[in-house]
Amino acid sequence: MPTYQLKINGKTTTIDVAEDTPVLWVLRDHLNMVGTKFGCGIGQCGACTIHVDGIAMRSCSLTLGQLEGKAITTIEGLSEDGTHPVQEAWKEVDVPQCGYCQAGQIMTASAFLEQNPNPTSEEIKNAMHGNICRCASYNRIYRAVEKAASNMS
Amino acid sequence: MSNSTIQFSRRAFMRTSSLAGGGMLIGFNFFQACKPKAAPPVDLAQLNYNDFNAFIKIADNGAVTIFSPNPEIGQGVKTSMPMIIAEELEVAWKNVHVEQGALDTKNYTRQVAGGSQSIRHGWDALRQTGATAKQMLVNAAAVKWGVDPSECSVKEGVITNAAGETLGYGDVVKDAAQMEVPEDVVLKEPKSYTIIGQDVRNVDIDKITTGKPLFGLDYKEEGMLYASVARPPAFGQRLVSFDATEAKAMPGVVDVITIGDRARAHLNGENRNWSAILSDSDKVVVVATSTWQAMKAKNALKLVWEGEGLESTEEHDKILLGLLDGNDFNTLRSDGNVDKAFANADTILERTYESPFLPHNCMEPMNFFANVTDEKIHLVGPVQTPASAANTVADMLGRDVEDIHLEMTRMGGGFGRRLYGDFVFEAAEISNAIKKPVKMVSSREDDMGTGVYRPAIKYRIKAAIKDGKLTAYHLKEAAINSNMYGLIPNFFPAGAIENYQVDAANYKSNVTTGAWRAPYTNFLAFAEQSFFDELAEAMDVDRVQLRLDLLKKVDATADEAIQYDPDRMIKVINTAVEKSGWGAQPKGVYQGFVNYYCHNTHVAEVANVEIENGKPVVKKVVCVVDCGIVVNPLGALNQIEGGVVDGVGHAMYGNFEFDAGAPKARNFDRYRLVRMKEAPMVEVHLIQNELSPTGLGEPTLPPAGGAVANALKAATGKRIYQQPFLKNPELLKVPEEPIIG
Numbered sequence: 062m063p064t065y066q067l068k069i070n071g072k073t074t075t076i077d078v079a080e081d082t083p084v085l086w087v088l089r090d091h092l093n094m095v096g097t098k099f100g101c102g103i104g105q106c107g108a109c110t111i112h113v114d115g116i117a118m119r120s121c122s123l124t125l126g127q128l129e130g131k132a133i134t135t136i137e138g139l140s141e142d143g144t145h146p147v148q149e150a151w152k153e154v155d156v157p158q159c160g161y162c163q164a165g166q167i168m169t170a171s172a173f174l175e176q177n178p179n180p181t182s183e184e185i186k187n188a189m190h191g192n193i194c195r196c197a198s199y200n201r202i203y204r205a206v207e208k209a210a211s212n213m214s
Numbered sequence: 215m216s217n218s219t220i221q222f223s224r225r226a227f228m229r230t231s232s233l234a235g236g237g238m239l240i241g242f243n244f245f246q247a248c249k250p251k252a253a254p255p256v257d258l259a260q261l262n263y264n265d266f267n268a269f270i271k272i273a274d275n276g277a278v279t280i281f282s283p284n285p286e287i288g289q290g291v292k293t294s295m296p297m298i299i300a301e302e303l304e305v306a307w308k309n310v311h312v313e314q315g316a317l318d319t320k321n322y323t324r325q326v327a328g329g330s331q332s333i334r335h336g337w338d339a340l341r342q343t344g345a346t347a348k349q350m351l352v353n354a355a356a357v358k359w360g361v362d363p364s365e366c367s368v369k370e371g372v373i374t375n376a377a378g379e380t381l382g383y384g385d386v387v388k389d390a391a392q393m394e395v396p397e398d399v400v401l402k403e404p405k406s407y408t409i410i411g412q413d414v415r416n417v418d419i420d421k422i423t424t425g426k427p428l429f430g431l432d433y434k435e436e437g438m439l440y441a442s443v444a445r446p447p448a449f450g451q452r453l454v455s456f457d458a459t460e461a462k463a464m465p466g467v468v469d470v471i472t473i474g475d476r477a478r479a480h481l482n483g484e485n486r487n488w489s490a491i492l493s494d495s496d497k498v499v500v501v502a503t504s505t506w507q508a509m510k511a512k513n514a515l516k517l518v519w520e521g522e523g524l525e526s527t528e529e530h531d532k533i534l535l536g537l538l539d540g541n542d543f544n545t546l547r548s549d550g551n552v553d554k555a556f557a558n559a560d561t562i563l564e565r566t567y568e569s570p571f572l573p574h575n576c577m578e579p580m581n582f583f584a585n586v587t588d589e590k591i592h593l594v595g596p597v598q599t600p601a602s603a604a605n606t607v608a609d610m611l612g613r614d615v616e617d618i619h620l621e622m623t624r625m626g627g628g629f630g631r632r633l634y635g636d637f638v639f640e641a642a643e644i645s646n647a648i649k650k651p652v653k654m655v656s657s658r659e660d661d662m663g664t665g666v667y668r669p670a671i672k673y674r675i676k677a678a679i680k681d682g683k684l685t686a687y688h689l690k691e692a693a694i695n696s697n698m699y700g701l702i703p704n705f706f707p708a709g710a711i712e713n714y715q716v717d718a719a720n721y722k723s724n725v726t727t728g729a730w731r732a733p734y735t736n737f738l739a740f741a742e743q744s745f746f747d748e749l750a751e752a753m754d755v756d757r758v759q760l761r762l763d764l765l766k767k768v769d770a771t772a773d774e775a776i777q778y779d780p781d782r783m784i785k786v787i788n789t790a791v792e793k794s795g796w797g798a799q800p801k802g803v804y805q806g807f808v809n810y811y812c813h814n815t816h817v818a819e820v821a822n823v824e825i826e827n828g829k830p831v832v833k834k835v836v837c838v839v840d841c842g843i844v845v846n847p848l849g850a851l852n853q854i855e856g857g858v859v860d861g862v863g864h865a866m867y868g869n870f871e872f873d874a875g876a877p878k879a880r881n882f883d884r885y886r887l888v889r890m891k892e893a894p895m896v897e898v899h900l901i902q903n904e905l906s907p908t909g910l911g912e913p914t915l916p917p918a919g920g921a922v923a924n925a926l927k928a929a930t931g932k933r934i935y936q937q938p939f940l941k942n943p944e945l946l947k948v949p950e951e952p953i954i955g
Contacts (some may be wrong), residue, residue: 079465079507086506090440095432096425098626099505100577101658105882108577136425143424151423155415155848158856159288160422161429161577161626189890193882195577195627196288197859198852199893 065125069094070138076125084128085109085120088135096136096164100193107192108161110168111135117172136164139171147171150209158196166192170206178214180206269315270299270347276371276384278305281315284332285598286418287628289911290849291332293417295340297845298333301409302344302402305383306370312417314622333845334814334908345399353396354389355381404843404904413848418624428624430581430595431655438583438651439468441644442508444498444515445664448875450724451521452495461500461514466507470515472496473643480610480639494724495519499644505655524875525723527570527670530694533721534672537692538566543717547703547775550713552678555686559678563752567675567741569937571694571870572668572730573877575887578626579661584641585651586611591618592651593642596625596632603635607642630729634666659880667870668730669694669723673741677749678713684749684764686713689742691734693720695727698734701777705735705811707742709776710764725872731860732912735812736919737937740865743808743920748933757924758791761809778811783818785901786838790818793899794836804830806924810917814908816840816901819858821894821921823929825948830929832862832894832922840901841908847900853910855896861918863888869938886940 064077069092078091083102088094088111097120100108104119111120112134139145147170157163166189173188174180180188185206194202271279280296296312348368355373356363358381365376371383404410421428446452458470474496498515502508556562582595584607591613597603600620608615625632641654656664671693678686687707691697697718708714730736750757765787768780787809790796799805802824809818822834835858844850867886871878879885923934932945939946 078504081510082504082506086504089431090504090506093434094425095427095434098429098577099431099579101882103658103881103883106577139424143420148423152415152419155413155419155852157288157416157419157422158290158852159577159625159627160416160418163422164425167423186891191889193577193887193889195575195629195860195887197856197863197888197893199859199888199890200855200896201852203890203893 065129067125067128067133068131069133070135071132078125080126081124083121084111084123084125084133087125088120094135094137098161098164100162100165105193106162106165107169108165110165110192112168112172115172115175117169134168136168139167145171146212147174147205147209150205150212154201154205154208156198156201156205158198162192162194166194166202170202170209174206174210174213178210180210182207185210270303270343272347272351272383272387274384274387276309276382276387277311278303278309278371278383279311279313281313284336285596285600285622285625285628285632286314287596287598287625287632289332289853290416290846292624293414294333294845294849295336296417297409297414298337298340299344301407302341303348304368304371307409307412307414309371314624331813331909333910334906337906341401342399345401346396347390349396349399350390350393351383351386353393354386358386358389410843410845411847414846415848429578429626430583430623431578431626433583433594433623433653435583435585435651438653439501439503439648440505440508441641441652441654442500442502442505442512442657443473443640443644443654443660444500444512444517445660446495446519446521447663448519448521448524449726449872450524450875451519453498454518454520456498456518457516458498458500460516461511464507464511464514466502466504467500467511468503469501469648470511471499471501471644471647473499473640473647476610476643476646477639480606497640501644501648501650501652508655509657521875523724525725526873526875527871530670530721530723530872531568534568534670534692534694535566537719537721538672538674538690540719543690543719544697546698546700546716546718547708548715549708549711550686552686552688552713552715555678555680555713556676556688559680559685561679561752562676563679563745563749564674564676565745565748565935567673567737567744567935569671569737569740570868571670571725571727571872572864572868573662573665573870573885574627574629574631574667574730575662575885576625576627576629576631579656579658580631580637581653581655582637582641583651583653584638584645586642586645586649589617591642593618593620593638594623595638595641595653596623596628597635597638598625598628598630598632599635603638606635606639610639611642611646629731630668630733631666634728636666658882662885663877663880666726666728668733668736669696669727671734671737673738675741675745677745679749679753682753684711684753684760687711687715689716691716691718691738693718693734694723694725696720698738702734702738702812704775704777706778706783706809707764709768709770709773724875732812732916735810735916736861736864737916739808739810739812739916740919740923740937743810743917744923744933744935747807747924747927758787758796758807761787778816782816782840782901783809783811786816786818786840789899789901790820790836790838793838793897794820794822796820804925804929806921806926806928808917808920808924810913810920812916813911813913814841815910815913817913817917819914819917819921821862821918821925823922823925825929828948830926830946830948832866832892832925834895834897835862835918835921836897836899837914838899838901839910839914840903841910841913842903842905843907844900845907850900850910851898854898854914857910857912857914858896858918859888859893861915862894862922863892865919865922865937866892866939869941
């Protein structure tokens with residue numbers, strides 16, 4: 062099996078797994094980083110969203126070979142102490158119900174706001190449209206993204 | 215009856231103990247307390263926290279831990295149930311630490327998340343538990359000071375006497391643990407609440423927002439293996455043979471086994487509705503060292519399945535319509551004589567409403583950890599019914615239930631799916647076979663394709679109008695596998711119409727079905743509330759006034775079976791009229807009105823539809839709720855907002871069809887769930903009163919579909935009789951000449 066050097070949350074890690082293993086399962090099963098969630102396995106729900114060089118991507122549909130030399134950020138590394146403005150906004154609004162999809166929502170929102178710090182209402186809805194929340198906490202997700210944007214600017 | 219004067223005779227179920235490491239534990243077994251003949255559960259010397267559903271631990275330093283008894287599926291009880299205890303205990307919420315309690319299979323009968331009942335059932339006992347603990351701490355301080363306890367007051371865990379001396383809970387906790395349990399304690403008046411009624415954040419919010427392990431899928435143990443299960447791809451099929459040569463040669467694969475014998479032996483033909491997947495066929499299990507390797511190798515299995523009489527949605531539709539046309543019904547409620555009223559009617563209105571199966575689609579797919587050894591059985595994961603799951607595992611494996619320790623994780627959604635413990639049984643059967651710790655993990659395809667679905671149902675409603683009055687109402691249900699539960703025939707409009715009848719028929723299918731968020735009412739509310747709108751049109755009366763006039767006729771005291779309170783219903787209706795600007799909207803805003811009662815809570819909703827780019831769009835839903843005292847408004851609003859959007863989403867898009875016994879969709883590429891851009895803004899108004907609280911996990915979902923259907927009728931001129939609404943796109947077309955809203 063080939064080995065891969067990955068830079069995850071600022072640390073370089075050597076990984077030795079089958080080459081077709083999706084990054085989602087490398088994180089969860091091999092590196093014990095379970096904040097990134099499994100929802101559908103086909104890039105449709107957004108629960109497994111991570112940042113690759115700052116861009117929100119679906120880790121269930123990425124393999125290790127695609128990520129060598131790139132900087133990966135997971136929910137565990139979004140901030141050192143859970144105080145990223147998006148995390149703060151999520152707490153302030155009290156977004157979660159079951160909470161399972163929220164790491165993916167936060168990763169999508171944080172990458173989006175990095176690129177578009179002053180979004181319109183329409184832009185927020187478009188950006189978050191790919192992440193399913195089965196509890197349908199969409200009203201609060203929207204409010205939290207809006208709040209994070211205003212806290213960041 | 216005022217909330218503070220409820221009499222308790224449950225002292226036998228309250229226990230206290232000093233802890234080995236110092237401090238005090240107090241517990242109250244409130245679910246068992248509901249069973250009058252239940253014996254006191256434990257020997258005091260053997261006391262541990264598992265012996266009670268609700269309990270508090272107070273350490274020597276005064277730190278308070280409240281163990282939350284019920285499974286947390288996103289409904290918020292891990293936050294709100296401890297809030298109720300903390301209120302009566304008189305401690306500051308910021309000093310309270312909350313932990314999830316584990317299961318005790320010996321003593322409990324309702325450590326369950328289901329039916330929106332946790333808060334309603336827990337309200338009295340949780341308050342009593344907190345108040346009793348407080349009184350014992352006060353009594354201990356009073357003894358120390360040599361004063362009467364009535365001279366002492368408490369604020370935020372500090373007891374003060376008449377002379378102004380103070381003692382903290384930690385100072386007296388050792389003595390308090392030795393005190394007699396007081397028989398009568400005074401509960402607080404709602405107006406003096408300092409925690410109940412305040413906005414309190416989800417107790418797990420920090421862990422959720424930083425990705426800490428919380429859910430079943432996150433649970434790990436040293437040496438744990440992963441199992442992926444191949445189940446019949448079509449309902450009604452059984453395993454004939456399989457070839458695992460290729461799968462076994464794949465990296466990481468530890469073993470390939472079959473399971474099914476034990477589940478079949480246990481079920482023995484019972485519980486067939488939801489357990490057909492378990493009882494009929496063997497299943498092939500790949501055990502591997504990682505999730506991915508297990509799932510991948512499962513896909514490499516060569517499996518031969520066969521079965522006869524595989525069902526399709528087309529067939530189901532014909533069968534259910536045939537049942538509605540026939541005479542093979544059970545009558546669930548009958549008032550007066552509907553046949554006579556129909557014979558004498560001036561006008562008869564009859565409509566048929568149709569709904570599909572629905573999968574639950576919890577975001578966290580079904581999974582469970584099991585470690586079956588000769589000494590004990592350790593089970594960990596997300597399940598709404600831990601007690602029955604543990605009992606079933608014990609029976610299946612021929613073990614004593616006392617060998618089982620079951621821990622509940624936070625759940626990535628429930629919606630009824632995790633009431634059925636098939637995933638627990640599978641994990642246990644696999645671990646029992648391989649004698650290793652293992653986690654069964656379903657893929658999304660497994661989860662959606664081998665579910666326990668909301669059954670397809672059709673309703674036919676017929677009403678008689680005579681001299682401008684509604685004289686008869688006849689509701690018929692044709693459903694897959696089972697019919698509406700016994701309370702529903704006594705919901706509105708039962709009691710409001712002289713001649714009233716509810717009939718039910720069912721067809722036994724081999725598709726597994728079960729409870730889905732607000733069972734039956736999740737579709738019935740749409741049917742009935744659409745029908746009321748048409749009835750108002752036929753009678754030429756205002757649609758809201760029709761509902762109010764019916765409610766004014768209800769004398770709930772004359773019929774104890776009637777479930778709803780007409781006065782509370784009238785109040786939510788009038789509030790919704792006021793808050794939604796009903797009848798006074800600007801041009802281009804089309805409104806739909808509903809009122810509904812289920813799960814002990816009264817709700818009215820108004821949906822606003824506007825036309826955007828030539829299409830009707832649900833922009834906003836005003837939701838008025840009377841659930842009595844609101845324990846945690848921040849959490850309550852989340853449940854209400856989510857319930858409404860979930861209801862709108864499934865009414866609009868939710869569709870699940872079968873062909874030759876196999877689901878046509880197995881993942882989110884073929885199954886549409888509501889997403890951000892389709893979610894209406896939900897505006898919530900809570901009725902303020904001091905009545906005991908009722909549940910919120912379900913009751914706002916059922917009316918949402920009806921509110922949208924009625925608003926769409928206003929916008930398009932077309933009536934919708936089928937869910938999902940998108941099934942007939944032409945019904946959603948906006949006429950060229952706009953309707954005046």
